[in-house]
Amino acid sequence: MTTRDTTATPTAEAALKTALARQGNVFAVLDAARAPGGVFEAGHSGLLCKSLYEGPRGERLSHVAPYLVEFRLESAFGRWWLDNWGDSVGILFVTPTSFADVRKHCRTLMIVRGHDEKKYYFRFYDPRVLRSFLPACSAAEAQRFFGPITAVHCEGPNGEELLTYSAGIDGLTEKRCPLVASEA
Numbered sequence: 092m093t094t095r096d097t098t099a100t101p102t103a104e105a106a107l108k109t110a111l112a113r114q115g116n117v118f119a120v121l122d123a124a125r126a127p128g129g130v131f132e133a134g135h136s137g138l139l140c141k142s143l144y145e146g147p148r149g150e151r152l153s154h155v156a157p158y159l160v161e162f163r164l165e166s167a168f169g170r171w172w173l174d175n176w177g178d179s180v181g182i183l184f185v186t187p188t189s190f191a192d193v194r195k196h197c198r199t200l201m202i203v204r205g206h207d208e209k210k211y212y213f214r215f216y217d218p219r220v221l222r223s224f225l226p227a228c229s230a231a232e233a234q235r236f237f238g239p240i241t242a243v244h245c246e247g248p249n250g251e252e253l254l255t256y257s258a259g260i261d262g263l264t265e266k267r268c269p270l271v272a273s274e275a
Contacts, residue, residue, distance in 0.1 A: 100271045103176045103246070106253040107164055107183075110244055110268075114185045117162040118193050119172065120216035124155035126180035132171040133160040139190050143197050157181075157201070157216045159194045177250020179218045185242040196238045218245035222254065230262035 101109070111117050120143070121129045133140035139161040144152050162183060163169055172180070186193055203213040214220045215236075222245070228236060237243070237258040247254050247267065255266040 100269050103250065103253060103270050104164070104173050106268050106270055107173075107244070110242075110253060110255055111162075111164060111183070111185065115187045115241060116185070116189070116193075118184045118186070118190065119160040119162045119168075119181050120184065120197060121158045121160050121181040122179070122214070122216055123153070123158055125217075126175055126178065127154060129160070129168070129171060129175070129180060130158055132168045133158070136163070136166040136168040138163060138166065138168055141190075141194060143194065143201060145198075157197075157214075159190065159197060161190060176246055179246070181216050181245075182218055182221055183244040184240045185244070186240045188239040192239060196240070199238075200236065218247075218254075221245055221256075222247070225256050225263055226265065228263060230258070230260065233258035233263045234260075 121133070121140075123130050123142075130140060140158055142149055142153055142156040142158050144156045149156065160168065162172075164172075184193060188196075197216075200215050201213055202210050205211055215224065221243070225233065225236070225243075241257060243256040245254050245256075246252070251270055253268040253270060255268070257264045
């Protein structure tokens, strides 16, 4: 089910403030391949930040890895996130669970099997991928994807919308909030 917010059109910052208010812990899954500066900004902000990759392969791929980052809109990383809105740098999760539990769940989503039975990395943290993937999921697939996550927020095409997804017994719910350009 898709709903469209037809109230006054907010900026990305205003929409995120509203969407993230009083909802639980918020974490970003940041794509270092698309935005290597994000890992620096997260560290500079003093936020928890850890690659979803592990071991020797994870070390070799650290410069292109997805990172789970504690998200605070009112931080240097939050400002960086808004400055990069529309560039598909990652997605936001809302959950009542801890950083460690969300990271563990995210790691279960990273590898998928293709029709050829080969294993592939799944870039679920890329908004362009997520926007196609989630609406195609069955109710059971959406619930498995969400696990302990109550909401997923990401940018719409060209950063012109804030998309919010949630999963329930009846399947996926998608909310679209149109945005105006920020007055930077």
